[in-house]
Amino acid sequence: LVEGQMDVIACHQAGMKNVVASSGTALTFEQVKLLKRYSNNVAIAFDTDAAGQNAAKRGIDLALEQGMNIKIIQIPAGCGKDADECLKKNLDIWFKAVENAKEVMEWYFASVMVGTDKRDPKQKQKIADTLIAEIIRLPYAVERDHWLKKLADELGVDHTTLTSEMRRLASAKLTHRVSHPELNEGPLRNQRDSSALPQNDNEDWGEQGKTRLLAENIFALFLKFPKLFVEHDAGLSRGFFPPAPLVGLYESLKNHYNGSACLPIGMVDVKVMPSDLERENQNSIDILVLKADKDYSDFNLEDAKKEVDILLASIKSEWQKNRRAELTSALKQAEKDKNTELLQQILKQIMEIN
Template identity: 35%
Template sequence: MSLSNITTEKVKDRADIEEVVNDYVPLKKKGQNLWACCPFHNEKSPSFSVSPAKQIYKCFGCGASGDAIQFVMEVEGIGFNEAIKQLAQKYGIEVEEDHTATPEEVQAYNERESLYIVQAFARDLFHKNLLQTDEGKSIGLSYFKERGFNQATIEKFDLGYAMDSWDTLHKTATKAGHSEDILLKGGLILQKEGDPSRKYDRFRGRVVFTIHNLAGKPIAFGARILTNDKKQPKYINSPETAVYHKSDVLYGMYQAKQAIRSKDNCYLVEGYTDVVSMHLSGIENVVASSGTSLTENQIKLIKRFTDNVTVLYDGDAAGIKASLRGIDMLLEGGLNVKAVVFPDGDDPDSYSRKVGSEAFQTYLNEHARDFIEFKIELYEEEAKHDPIKRVDTVRQVVQSVSKIPDPITRAVYVKESAKLLQMEEEIVLAELNKILLKGQKETYAKPKDKFSPGPPPQDADTPFEAFLPEEKPKLSAKDVLAGQEREMLRLLVTYGFEKISEDLHVCEYLIQETGDLEFQTPLYQKILIEYKRALRKGVLPNADYFIKLDDSDVKSEVINMISNRHEMSDNWQLKHLIYTNRESDDLSKTTFNEIHRLKRRVLEKMVDETIQKIRVAEENGNIDEVSDFQMVLMALNESLKEINKQLGTVKSR
């Protein structure tokens, strides 16, 4: 269901771009703007800019842009209404609904809200079972206390217990007014195969771990059995639902995100109890993959908060080797990876309970190994007296290095690998180039729009010319005109109400000079029409006006227009007495030149079209038409000559 305009406007007025973005990525001030590594793509150098003055963000790497609402939509993967609701909750704004939504929209909205509500109901019931029932206390609570979990930790992670009965949750939830359909869709109950009337609880006789989204809402559960029943799995997890996609979620991220950001490191473990135990040891920057293989989205989730990951492994060499793919994925995701291995037979949970908090933290600090050193140590013992296994060790290490996207970092690791492997650096580099070339050969074989640097050719079958950049195609008159239309709109949006004379504003001059001219680019024509419409209504259509529109295309384009990757420091003038010209210093000259450039681009496009018409007429043998079009071409070239004279340029057609 859609939200009222009043709620939306309150959120737009209250939401601060710096506060919102800083909840997800750490921002650093540089000049007038704030910068960070982009949360939407992998990068080493910050190209993600936030402008508190303009209340916008812009990534100069991937092109992502928008306001605070758009940022929440993109980073959380949610719709406009959900973003508004999330921001309303952040700022304590009451949410009012608009009852004009379509039936389909109402149904989808209600289902998601019902799923959130029923998951919260289940969390509260499991928690109550744990603390207030004899069964929960004797089985579930005693298990948690045996592991050292205190009351504060139980509350922090919403731990609970599912009663050992077929339908406790089912009966309690339906009695409270929750529908069976939503309980089924939420994965909380199951339907007996062959008997639709028989429904029963998914979680029974197990301790329960609540899985939260980044906003802290319960969205799923993991439940552990406490008996040695070999017929049942040790853990049962919620299925995928409309609010829970396991490939996008890491257990404990809600509780860990602030600590990950402040420590600039994320510990990655396997299970729920590992996460909770580490919190008890004073280490809060920890998340778990919950026993599943790492996914690309989970890695992106970590990268929102830090570039550094330390993977914690149980002391089982065979198990470690089986899970090494995770390290390669982390490297491929642009993260810096270290690893810690616990003594044989221990995991983070058991070892922290065995040695205590202080010794546990000391162990992590002293035993963290760079991924190369870790891999070499892992294979070193068995490869010591076996040349074939030693060769395999080299290939395993170089394979991981090849996953690193940054070429400078790769080069550093090649040098370090060669040193640790006691091999010539050239041999390691040759093996790396072989792996890189194998992965990129197909890419190089295809035509490219622009040159992508990579390894040099390593075999005689690849011609040198294939690695040279292709010549950039010349822009058409249509593309050049689009660029000029955009530039005029940028001036309108940025300086529209600045004066260029005593009684003339930039917007008045530009609009008078263009008259009824229609822009050829549909998006720019739409922005121009909206600008004129706002003026007629007595509204100042500056950048903020367009950013607050609900048209995402217009909003994005205006943000791109007003965003500059580089800004000139005021210290140039204040401290160093270096003075440079800015376009705002002489707006009358700037606007005069831009309107004439636009006219020139329009005329150039008309010239190209007229030349094409002459060619068609010649091919058809229509002499009269050729003559008429030649007269038009002469007039257009005369106009072009006059405009070039005004601009002080010499340009012939």
């Protein structure tokens, strides 16, 4: 993806065909959706001047929020400010720059870290605020957690400290965007970055919080696309989900479909369904329906199916990891107690998980 039409022409003349331009402006939400029809992978090379970099930044933000894989093409100093100039100077340099394009989060980390003193607490806070603002845009929880851990390592701070910072920034950002709807070019996708449902202040926002966030997004999609719950129900287990209200919501969905044999697949009446739930679960459904409308307003059934598959794979992986840790702890206790029968049972369960 380049900025100007001359950049596209120069690339095509050089034999590089899969190139399009935003025609001198920042990417729009509609352009990002159009690009996703052809590929989920985009390498961006906007002009190196301030205007070009600002346009690139806005385009990157939108593309990241749509779950695209972004790389940044960096033209070496003195080799031109854009693709057209670089190709005129040295065709090989351009092709090498494209080949060595850097993954966008790596590019952000390198750009923000350069010239900073990580021993200075104020500079550390500035680095954290800048990079967390970019990490928040990533739509997938596992990917966000990866970069948050990397940032914690870089700054020499605890992972949970940065997680708290991420929740603070996500909450502030969502409040700002809701208060200023004119700034929202696409749907409010970043509401996914913090838990939608009420939480206990003492709740651990580590592994438990990650599972909770995955589960919320899954149920938001199930409520918006009920057919997906029917298709995935056989492979689900209440053990995958955190405690109330999400386990209660899972049971309610099962009961709703089991008791609605005449209901066509793909239809669910969320006004009727909460009638047998506790008040907390009724509120949870209302919140998740709103979350689905905001976070997934542009999704069709096929988009939702892909998203649910990714989310379910992640939540099952989290469950396996947590269950394996529980069994390992029980195994050590059984060995200590010299309980051979229990030891064999636990080993069998570990094997089944693996």
